[in-house]
Amino acid sequence: MDMEICLNVSPHTHPAVAKVDRSGSTHFGNTHGRRTALVAAGTLVLTLGFSTHVGMAADPEASDDSTAELAGNWEERRVASEADRLKNWPNLLGPAAGVSPAKGLLMNWNGETGEGIKWKTRIPLPGYSSPIYWDGKLYLTGANASTRVVYCIHSQSGEIIWERQVKGIPGSPGDLRVGEDTGYAASTMATDGVRVFASFANGDLAAFDLEGSPIWSKNLGKPDNLYGHASSLVTHGDNLLIQYDQENLGYVAALDVETGEERWRTERDFGSSWSMPMVATIGAREEVILAAEPTVVSYDLKSGKELWRIDCLKYGEVTSVPVYADGLVYVSADSANLSAIDVKTRKIVWESGFSKPGVSTPLLHEGLLYCAADDGAFACYDAKTGEEFWAEFEDYGFYASPILADGRVHLLDRGGTMHILKPGRELEILGHSVLGEESSCTPAVVGDSFYIRGLKHLFRIGP
Numbered sequence: 001m002d003m004e005i006c007l008n009v010s011p012h013t014h015p016a017v018a019k020v021d022r023s024g025s026t027h028f029g030n031t032h033g034r035r036t037a038l039v040a041a042g043t044l045v046l047t048l049g050f051s052t053h054v055g056m057a058a059d060p061e062a063s064d065d066s067t068a069e070l071a072g073n074w075e076e077r078r079v080a081s082e083a084d085r086l087k088n089w090p091n092l093l094g095p096a097a098g099v100s101p102a103k104g105l106l107m108n109w110n111g112e113t114g115e116g117i118k119w120k121t122r123i124p125l126p127g128y129s130s131p132i133y134w135d136g137k138l139y140l141t142g143a144n145a146s147t148r149v150v151y152c153i154h155s156q157s158g159e160i161i162w163e164r165q166v167k168g169i170p171g172s173p174g175d176l177r178v179g180e181d182t183g184y185a186a187s188t189m190a191t192d193g194v195r196v197f198a199s200f201a202n203g204d205l206a207a208f209d210l211e212g213s214p215i216w217s218k219n220l221g222k223p224d225n226l227y228g229h230a231s232s233l234v235t236h237g238d239n240l241l242i243q244y245d246q247e248n249l250g251y252v253a254a255l256d257v258e259t260g261e262e263r264w265r266t267e268r269d270f271g272s273s274w275s276m277p278m279v280a281t282i283g284a285r286e287e288v289i290l291a292a293e294p295t296v297v298s299y300d301l302k303s304g305k306e307l308w309r310i311d312c313l314k315y316g317e318v319t320s321v322p323v324y325a326d327g328l329v330y331v332s333a334d335s336a337n338l339s340a341i342d343v344k345t346r347k348i349v350w351e352s353g354f355s356k357p358g359v360s361t362p363l364l365h366e367g368l369l370y371c372a373a374d375d376g377a378f379a380c381y382d383a384k385t386g387e388e389f390w391a392e393f394e395d396y397g398f399y400a401s402p403i404l405a406d407g408r409v410h411l412l413d414r415g416g417t418m419h420i421l422k423p424g425r426e427l428e429i430l431g432h433s434v435l436g437e438e439s440s441c442t443p444a445v446v447g448d449s450f451y452i453r454g455l456k457h458l459f460r461i462g463p
Helices: 082-086
Strands: 003-007 016-020 026-030 043-048 051-056 117-122 132-134 137-143 148-154 160-165 195-199 204-209 214-219 234-236 239-245 250-256 262-267 278-282 285-292 295-300 306-311 323-325 328-333 336-342 347-352 363-365 368-372 377-382 388-393 403-405 408-412 417-421 429-434 444-446 449-453 457-461
Touching: 132 444, 137 195, 148 195, 148 204, 234 278, 239 285, 250 285, 278 323, 285 328, 323 363, 363 403, 368 408
Parallel strands: 003 051
Antiparallel strands: 003 016, 016 026, 026 214, 043 051, 117 457, 132 137, 137 148, 148 160, 195 204, 204 214, 234 239, 239 250, 250 262, 278 285, 285 295, 295 306, 323 328, 328 336, 336 347, 363 368, 368 377, 377 388, 403 408, 408 417, 417 429, 444 449, 449 457
16 A cells, blocks of 8 residues: 655645655655645644545645645656756765865864854764755754754855754664764765755665755665664766665665666675765766775666676775776775776776775875875875875874865865865975864865864854
8 A cells, every 4th residue: 555645844845745655665746836635733634545645834725626636746857967066066075076176265274263164053963974065055964873864054154944854764773773983874965956865874765855845765774784874875867876785785776866766776795885886987888886895896877787896805894985087996995905996907907005095085186096094194196007106194094085176185184184285296285274173074165165074063164
């Protein structure tokens, strides 16, 4: 039996129709201003056959004949253009694998004194998810053992515009233990410019429109994971790509962004990982490349069919995301080497066991590979040969990924210090700035500002 639910999430939005199907997925559609029929104490309950409509804060001017075509009336959606994506920060590493067109960024700022801090906003629930940015709004998650929330923050004022709980999803596990380094909200959200997508440590996945109206939700399967599910989300075209590597189940899937339905799903058996999918155009084909212990695997974006694999991450806890350019894929893990893989020959062309990322993802720019390690090392390699040009060491390790913006490389360590470097084959440190909080999150860098999540606050740093 299918069940339909109509929810009006705010007095400023139209009701949304939810359909809970037999698989446990919940789908929401906009009713285009159609009004629900019966109101009692702000809550409407209307039962027609096997369908149930439930609305909150319904319009008191509702008419009795307004529900006739409620369930079948879905708003036509589109995906934002690539040009729009490049002006925003739609996922963990932005639209261009850590390279931002931002200009006019401050080099000297201080979260303790307030210098250069446009605003800082306390996020009510903890999380290690990094912020994403779209059209003047920031999105991130927070959670504890019992509550999972998506937050939307205004980029100019720092005000929390809306927050939505993710709950009541069929199949969602009630008991889950996670590691302190990840918590319950470590997966960074993604957006296609029309919807935002959020996932949590318990495998709950939910889609909202940019105003916070629910679209669909589902549980990805009860995770069996030492740290809890923490793989971040990424969209490509109208696909939402899921990496779900667990001890008890594993798969990669492409979901329809509008409905959450699987376009394809390919089983995996590598145990836990915390990386995220990377899409690369190789020749005439788009490939989805995933890293996990001990194997890097490429899948066809259209079908999910496995294309190639190579073992090079043995004994590693894999969190770093693969990077691709000029025929080479770069992968790394805490206890495995940093490796460059030739996608044509399927062979490792160089590798290094020193100054290699564990959690952080390398930054590739103009033939140089910048890496930041868990132990506080950061280094620069020749991307083609693996020659190490320089290495430096700091007291704190790096979980955030390096970002190139405004002609500089920015490395945020776990203590909250931003290390600012001049790109190049010789190490030149241009300066340091401090957040005043610990941070494990990768900054979103848009316009003239950094948006950085610290342990307790979200900061905007700019002129």
